[in-house]
Amino acid sequence: MATDTIPTVADLERPVDDVPHEINKYDFITQTTGVFKARKGLNREVVAQISEMKSEPGWMRDFRLRSLEIFKSKPMPKWGGDIAIDFDDVYYYLKPTEGQSKNWDDVPKEIKETYDKLGIVEAEQKRLVAGVKAQFESEVVYGSLQEDLGKQGVLFTDTDTAVREHPELLRQYFGKIIPPEDNKFAALNSAVWSGGSFIYVPPGVHIEFPLQAYFRINAESMGQFERTLIIVDEGASVHYVEGCTAPMYTTESLHSAVVEVIVKKNGRARYTTIQNWANNIYNLVTKRAMAYQDSLMEWIDGNLGSHLTMKYPAVYMMEPGARGEILSIAFSSKGQHQDAGAKVVHCAPNTSSRIVSKSISKNGGRSSYRGLCKVEKGATGVKSNVVCDALILDHDSRSDTYPYIEVEEQDVSIEHEASVSRIGEEQLFYLMSRGLTEAEASSMIVSGFIEPLVRELPMEYAVEMNRLIELQMEGSVG
């Protein structure tokens, strides 16, 4: 590494005074200096430098460099939303601290304040979770796991640590569910990934409380590229929950994660995401699970905020009896486009899937459902049920549905229902005639609309989700 690539302190400090303020509890900026920040821009040197900073083995360095070439060779997707990202104007790596803390008190004060505002350790203190990871910019800054789970062989670390400490296990699955060739943003993540969670649940182990992770982008023009890999062994179960936030800056930031999940025979995995990004984040995420015999994979996906989200959690049902469920909520407001949906791929007989998608559009926001239901040759006795409902709050907003169905077998049952509705004057009048204000009435109708999904969330997340919806609904009427 040439010495001139190391940034000076001056590079790390940027004026933040002219940042516009929105009323959002997540919209605050923490002044941190960080210990290392790669140069802006994307090239072999930056990628090699990230790998070197992390003291990675050669195979991972080669994987990154190969992925960079794939990224360069792939065109931008021509569907979905408008992606206007200058890839040379993004910071791909920012290390906020020297190492990860096991003790909350050891987390640097500035970063700790951020997470205190987000209420992260509270959940842990109340023993509502079995383990916590907190990622700030590129690196995981805090991690914990209940002792008894560790003794049972459960692994819950950041993915960087897993590369060092569990290379055999990791390498068996890493990049196998979502190879860099899959899409342009999976390739980008594969080249510059940092952080994310690595979970292994040994055969027969059931983790009662959720494992949680919090992702926070704090710096401007920052790209966050976490990489998560979850392996649920035979007859085991886990519920993983993640929350994501970022403050509002004048220039766009990029979040492009890759999440790979393997659920083995009779295993169960549930992956819950509540994202509440600032309105200028590009959120381009690839999530995919492979579900084996008689296993169950569930994605629960709440998308609020961001400028553009493109995310279609997928379940590949690889062996007979596998089940996939995807529940998603998208809320888009002014200047936002949520292009979200789901993919279910039936590769084996007697597999079943269910997709429930709910979207809400207001103040000129746009929500699209884009979904794929695919039944491979030989996958007989497949059942799939897709329901997508859209609620449009005003005449400036928009909702679209793009269902793709590809079936190569006869003996299958596929149902697709879609509905679009507007908040009716009659419903508002009814609630208001009982003393609710117009804002309370709209908010209540919206909460009711998403209730079938919210009740699937852990309690504290359900409360948070309802609160976020209320926040989004404030000032939306009049």
Added chain:
Amino acid sequence: MSKTLRIKNLHVCVEGKPILNGVNLTINRGETHALMGPNGSGKSTLGNAVMGHPSYEVTDGTIELVDADGTVTNVLEMDASERARAGLFMAFQRPMAIPGVKLADFMRHATSNVRNPDRKEGEGLIPMREFRKELKDKMGHLRMDLDFARRYVNDGFSGGEMKRAEILQMAMLKPKFAILDETDSGLDVDAVKLASESIAEISADAAADGAMGVLIITHHDKLLERNTPDFTHVILGGRIVETGGVELAKELHNDGYDRIRAAYPEAAKLNSEMAEEDAVTV
């Protein structure tokens, strides 16, 4: 404390079409009024206009609340929410379904707002324990199962369940003035009996400062048996053409509106035109 609901010369248009053509009606607390009239006469329009439905445009006249000391409050300046907080209530003929919203949650919000009219959004609701106890009590009176409160508002309710839920809401909100828009339609004999008993009970118990003023919109006299009207009004062609006592309600129930139509040919003509338009739009 408001003592009187006073409606003067009320003209109301829906989608530009005049429906009410000068309604005068004064309801004092403690009084029961029956409003009867053939289809298309403007009965429900009056209810919706008093409650503040945004599609019902008041083109002339006044709706006011008058206090014991003579202070007058202009109801027309209020939206539906403010009217509810001022003590007005309407039991809907066709209540709206609100999928995903539990009746108990909705009722707790509504009750908190109406009992504390200055409550700001986000401020505390009535304590859960206190609310549940009262709700359970009221539901017992209406012979409703407590599980009912966990169902989504009017979502998949039978006709009878909807009407009962409307009466439950009235019992919880304790209005000063209540309009019951065909609360008896779609109910069997026993349910009507229960409903009318409840209305009488609620009316007496409504508020610390006096009984409810009730306006019962109905086609039948069943609901009126236990809620004997002090006044019966006949509405025809968007105007109240006759006012009498309980005997008028009995007459209309037994003999229909032929005598009224003959006595007020102009209003009858207007009414049949409006009813026809109704039929076309339906």
